[in-house]
Amino acid sequence: xxxxxxxxxxxxxxxxxxxxxxxxxxxxxxxxxxxxxxxxxxxxxxxxxxxxxxxxxxxxxxxxxxxxxxxxxxxxxxxxxxxxxxxxxxxxxxxxxxxxxxxxxxxxxxxxxxxxxxxxxxxxxxxxxxxxxxxxxxxxxxxxxxxxxxxxxxxxxxxxxxxxxxxxxxxxxxxxxxxxxxxxxxxxxxxxxxxxxxxxxxxxxxxxxxxxxxxxxxxxxxxxxxxxxxxxxxxxxxxxxxxxxxxxxxxxxxxxxxxxxxxxxxxxxxxxxxxxxxxxxxxxxxxxxxxxxxxxxxxxxxxxxxxxxxxxxxxxxxxxxxxxxxxxxxxxxxxxxxxxxxxxxxxxxxxxxxxxxxxxxxxxxxxxxxxxxxxxxxxxxxxxxxxxxxxxxxxxxxxxxx
Amino acid sequence: xxxxxxxxxxxxxxxxxxxxxxxxxxxxxxxxxxxxxxxxxxxxxxxxxxxxxxxxxxxxxxxxxxxxxxxxxxxxxxxxxxxxxxxxxxxxxxxxxxxxxxxxxxxxxxxxxxxxxxxxxxxxxxxxxxxxxxxxxxxxxxxxxxxxxxxxxxxxxxxxxxxxxxxxxxx
Numbered sequence: 001x002x003x004x005x006x007x008x009x010x011x012x013x014x015x016x017x018x019x020x021x022x023x024x025x026x027x028x029x030x031x032x033x034x035x036x037x038x039x040x041x042x043x044x045x046x047x048x049x050x051x052x053x054x055x056x057x058x059x060x061x062x063x064x065x066x067x068x069x070x071x072x073x074x075x076x077x078x079x080x081x082x083x084x085x086x087x088x089x090x091x092x093x094x095x096x097x098x099x100x101x102x103x104x105x106x107x108x109x110x111x112x113x114x115x116x117x118x119x120x121x122x123x124x125x126x127x128x129x130x131x132x133x134x135x136x137x138x139x140x141x142x143x144x145x146x147x148x149x150x151x152x153x154x155x156x157x158x159x160x161x162x163x164x165x166x167x168x169x170x171x172x173x174x175x176x177x178x179x180x181x182x183x184x185x186x187x188x189x190x191x192x193x194x195x196x197x198x199x200x201x202x203x204x205x206x207x208x209x210x211x212x213x214x215x216x217x218x219x220x221x222x223x224x225x226x227x228x229x230x231x232x233x234x235x236x237x238x239x240x241x242x243x244x245x246x247x248x249x250x251x252x253x254x255x256x257x258x259x260x261x262x263x264x265x266x267x268x269x270x271x272x273x274x275x276x277x278x279x280x281x282x283x284x285x286x287x288x289x290x291x292x293x294x295x296x297x298x299x300x301x302x303x304x305x306x307x308x309x310x311x312x313x314x315x316x317x318x319x320x321x322x323x324x325x326x327x328x329x330x331x332x333x334x335x336x337x338x339x340x341x342x343x344x345x346x347x348x349x350x351x352x353x354x355x356x357x358x359x360x361x362x363x364x365x366x367x368x369x370x371x372x373x374x375x376x377x378x379x380x381x382x383x384x385x386x387x388x389x390x391x392x393x394x395x396x397x398x399x400x401x402x
Numbered sequence: 403x404x405x406x407x408x409x410x411x412x413x414x415x416x417x418x419x420x421x422x423x424x425x426x427x428x429x430x431x432x433x434x435x436x437x438x439x440x441x442x443x444x445x446x447x448x449x450x451x452x453x454x455x456x457x458x459x460x461x462x463x464x465x466x467x468x469x470x471x472x473x474x475x476x477x478x479x480x481x482x483x484x485x486x487x488x489x490x491x492x493x494x495x496x497x498x499x500x501x502x503x504x505x506x507x508x509x510x511x512x513x514x515x516x517x518x519x520x521x522x523x524x525x526x527x528x529x530x531x532x533x534x535x536x537x538x539x540x541x542x543x544x545x546x547x548x549x550x551x552x553x554x555x556x557x558x559x560x561x562x563x564x565x566x567x568x569x570x571x572x573x
Contacts, residue, residue, distance in 0.1 A: 006515040122485065126520040127512075129491075167523040212513030263513070371527050377513035381534075381554045 005214035007262045008171050011140075011151045013254055015180035017243055020051065023096070023139055024059035026177045030137035032094030034065040036087045038107045039098045043143060044069045046187060048098050052141070056096075066090040071099065073280075074165070075106040076158040077121055083110050084119075094137035097175070098184075100144035101283070105155045108173035111138045112155075115172050121157070127373070130170040140175035143184045145196030145249045146284055151178055152261045156273070165277055167373060180254065182246035191346035192284075193241050197249055198342065199284035200256040201228045202291040202335075205309050206265040207256075209302050211379030217259040224255035225312040267382060268294040270372035271390065274365045281355050288343070289352060292336045293393040303328035310334065351396025362391050415495045416460060420477060422502035423455045423464035425567060427475035429536040430466055432566035434473045436558045437539075443532045444468050452487035453529050454478075457498050458518070463491075488521040488529055504541035507548075508534045539563040 014022050027035065035056060039049050049067060056062045068083045083106060087095070097107030112124050114136045124130050140151075153174050156165040185193070204221035207213065231248040235241065241249075271294070272287045279286075295306070310331040311319055322330045342348070349355040357365070366387035369375070375382055430453075433440040447468050456463025465478045483489060492498035497516035500506045508530050511517055519526040538546050539560045546554070 004514050004516075125522050126489075127518055127523060127526065128515060129489075129518040129520045164524075169523070212510065371524050371531075373512075373523055373527050376509050376527055376530055379507075379509050379513070 005212075005216075005262075007214060007216045008153070009151065009174075009258050009261070010171065011175055012177045013151075013180060014177060015247065015251060015254075017182060017247070019179050020055055020141065020181040020184070021058075023052065023055050023141070023177075023179055024062055026179075027056070027094060027096065027137055027139050028059050028061050030094070030139075030176050031135065032062060032137040032139075034063050034090070034092045035094050035096050036083070036090065036092040037064055037067045037096050037098065038071065038083060038103055038110070039067070039069050040071045040100075040103055041069050043099055043103075048141075048143065048184065052096060052098055065092045071103045071106050073102055074158045075102045075109065075155070077160065079106055080109045080113070080121055080157065083107075084113055087114065094139075096139045096141070098141040098143060100142070101146065104140055104142065104175075105157070107138065107140065108155045108175070109157060109168065111136050111175075112168065112170055112173040124170070125166055125168060127169045128171065130172045132172045138175045139177045139179065141179045141181065141184060142250070142253070144188065145185055145193060145246075145253050146199045151175065151254055151257045154261060164368075165273075169373075178254070180247065180250040182243040182250060185246050185250060186241065186243070190241060191342065191348065192282075193246070193249060194342050194346075195282070195284040195288060195348075197228050197231060197252065198288050198339065200224055200249075200252045201313075202268065202287050203256040203260050203265060204228075205295075205335075206268055206291075207259045207263050208309060209298070209305055210263050210266050210377060212263055212377040214262065217263050220255045220259035222308070222312050224252045224259065225309065227252045227255065229313055263377060265374050266294075266378040267298070267369075267375065267380075267387075267390070270369045270374040270382075271365070271387065271394075273372055273374070274368035275352070275355075275357060277368055278361055278365055279356050285348060286352075286355065288339045289349070289355065290390070290394050292332060292339055293390055295332050295335060297390050297393070299328050299332065306331040352391065352394045353396055357391075357395065359395075362388055362395075365391060412495070415499065416457075416462075419457050419460065419492075419495050419498045419502070420462045420464070422499070424475065424477055426455060426502055426533065426536060426540075427464040427466050428567045429540050429563060430532060431473045431475055432563045433532070433536050433539060435566075436562060437535055438557060440532045440535055443528045444473060446528070447525070448486065450486055452481075452484070454481055454483075454487060454489040454491075455533075456481075456489075456491055457495055458491045458493055459495075463489075483520060488519065488526045490517055490519050490526065490529065490533075492517045501537075504537060504545050508537055536563075540567070 053064050066086050068086050095107050097104050115132045115134050116130045117133050153171050155168045158165050204224040207221040234245050268291045271290050275286045276283050307327040310327050343350050366384040369387045449470050451468045453466040454463050461479050463481050466475045501511045538554050
């Protein structure tokens with residue numbers, strides 16, 4: 001049925017330099033009184049938790065009742081349950097999460113449990129099945145840049161074994177307010193910021209190419225690509241990630257996040273998620289290695305749609321100079337070139353083998369990929385053989401390709 | 403007690419949904435026998451695992467239970483969920499009718515948010531794939547091509563599954 005789609009986003013964005021100072025006002029407007037801060041040890045050492053506490057203290061109605069900083073990489077069921085106990089024991093009524101994907105995932109799941117009045121996380125597993133019974137004010141302060149984990153409605157939770165993850169999709173878990181303060185991401189290493197930018201670019205391209213696209217997500221995705229290109233040009237001029245460039249990155253993250261949360265990312269995301277489940281690699285680095293190969297793999301079927309992506313990624317002059325029959329190839333080349341420049345410059349792994357993926361792991365990764373929900377909305381039937389073929393391309397050695 | 407008024411059209415739609423859900427459940431049962439991909443998905447599940455298909459507002463739902471001797475399907479009123487079940491519940495009767503009459507594929511319906519799922523999403527995705535295979539068997543060639551861009555290879559002739567649903571599933 002063409003023309004039927006759903007698009008939801010209910011997050012208030014407060015962006016700009018020192019926008020953190022608006023946190024207290026925004027939380028008070030949401031009806032918060034006793035706050036639980038969720039973060040991780042690193043960010044506490046960097047003084048971010050202290051900063052949030054001082055901002056909260058500016059409003060006499062608000063109080064920080066508890067701080068939870070034990071979130072480790074990849075939020076787990078146990079972590080969420082610990083945060084839940086702390087929330088209840090300290091009579092908190094609202095959450096402020098400051099951190100990257102794992103911290104915000106933990107806070108989102110905690111909100112989901114509280115809003116649905118559930119004590120067991122397993123009861124809220126599912127896709128859009130949670131029913132909101134209670135308001136839990138939730139403010140998010142992202143400290144990483146990427147595919148919009150701060151505003152996404154998707155959370156991946158590691159099980160007790162820590163080897164497989166459970167995906168929860170629900171609008172109920174979204175933060176109510178998201179503070180985009182560039183000072184919170186400026187401490188990130190340059191390569192993480194660049195890879196974050198690349199991740200958003202690939203997210204947007206994947207959304208645009210997805211079969212289940214909708215006009216709103218498409219426009220967010222295309223605008224995000226334009227924003228990233230602008231940001232890259234600015235970075236080339238200044239040679240550093242200043243506040244302006246960081247804010248542009250964060251804005252792009254929100255745009256990509258809004259789009260990706262309503263559409264899943266297709267084969268590249270499915271493979272990336274599976275590899276991240278099996279290794280300890282960063283999501284954006286894996287996506288950078290996998291995405292160009294997925295583009296090349298889908299060229300025969302979707303090559304025509306690469307034109308628009310190319311148009312948004314290069315200047316008008318350069319676009320006009322490319323022969324119309326080579327648009328798809330030019331786009332793939334552009335992506336490969338950009339990725340290889342970044343990987344080369346920061347001496348990062350250039351293929352999956354260098355990342356620690358072995359031939360023995362390919363079958364397992366392919367099997368996890370095939371049960372990823374991102375593949376369902378792509379509208380294609382991918383078999384483990386298809387996925388293995390793409391993975392072999394990404395392994396980066398001729399012997400494996402044979 | 404005041405009885406809730408349900409229009410005749412809504413009642414027909416409701417029965418239609420129940421019958422179609424049951425036909426699909428029978429389709430899954432038939433495919434379990436003839437299609438290795440569907441068999442593999444269900445064989446990975448422990449015995450006693452339930453797959454429930456229905457409409458959110460309805461009390462009736464088709465339940466496929468995996469037991470040691472194969473799959474069993476039935477219509478259940480007021481299903482009580484356990485931790486060994488996946489529920490695929492359509493948001494309304496129209497969405498259910500569109501999907502079960504093969505106008506919209508299961509993949510499309512998932513992407514369009516026409517149904518919600520309860521339970522582990524990784525397992526739900528596998529069941530949605532199983533339903534997609536069943537849909538390919540039960541729909542016409544033109545609809546099958548429209549549903550899946552790359553033609554999904556069928557392991558047996560669709561007529562085998564269709565006849566099994568008609569003569570063994572319903573009777």
